[in-house]
Amino acid sequence: MSVAVVALLIVGWWLLSPLFIDKEVDEAFPVATESNASTEPNEETAPNKDTGESSAQEETPSPILAGEFEEVDNVHSIEGNAEVFESEDGNILRLSEFATTNRPDLYVYLVKDGQETKDGTSLGTLKGNKGNQNYEIPVQLTVEEGDRIVIWCKAFGVSFGHAQF
Numbered sequence: 001m002s003v004a005v006v007a008l009l010i011v012g013w014w015l016l017s018p019l020f021i022d023k024e025v026d027e028a029f030p031v032a033t034e035s036n037a038s039t040e041p042n043e044e045t046a047p048n049k050d051t052g053e054s055s056a057q058e059e060t061p062s063p064i065l066a067g068e069f070e071e072v073d074n075v076h077s078i079e080g081n082a083e084v085f086e087s088e089d090g091n092i093l094r095l096s097e098f099a100t101t102n103r104p105d106l107y108v109y110l111v112k113d114g115q116e117t118k119d120g121t122s123l124g125t126l127k128g129n130k131g132n133q134n135y136e137i138p139v140q141l142t143v144e145e146g147d148r149i150v151i152w153c154k155a156f157g158v159s160f161g162h163a164q165f
Helices: 001-021
Strands: 024-026 065-071 078-087 090-100 106-110 121-126 128-136 148-153 158-164
Touching: 065 148, 078 158, 090 106, 090 148, 121 128
Parallel strands: 024 128
Antiparallel strands: 065 078, 065 158, 078 090, 090 128, 106 121, 106 148, 148 158
């Protein structure tokens, strides 16, 4: 009898704790730009003789695709941006200014145009329900206009929202 109670408590905590606990992340921007990847100083990046500070300003590259998250129902809130950036090792998905309702078993899916979410490609578990986060897109996978990023609850087969490129 006590084993059943313990199992019920564990399942109950797994299901209900995300309702009260937010997991915030703030990952740094993953893509090196030409201005901060260069190792040799030039006129733009050379230290200022008077102050010793570099005159180059770090620039964030432009995304190759971008979309804004949209809610799919009144139960699960979601907001923020999904952007795809090129990198040396393939593409990177960045969720920025991101926030969603916290629940267990949330995943980030890349879903091709016309495809159902369950048939899409999982990019991994959602790192946090709030904050900036990065996900590697497999090299063999192309991302195109019309594709979408879906926050998907695997346990219940429910979409929390999506951002379409």
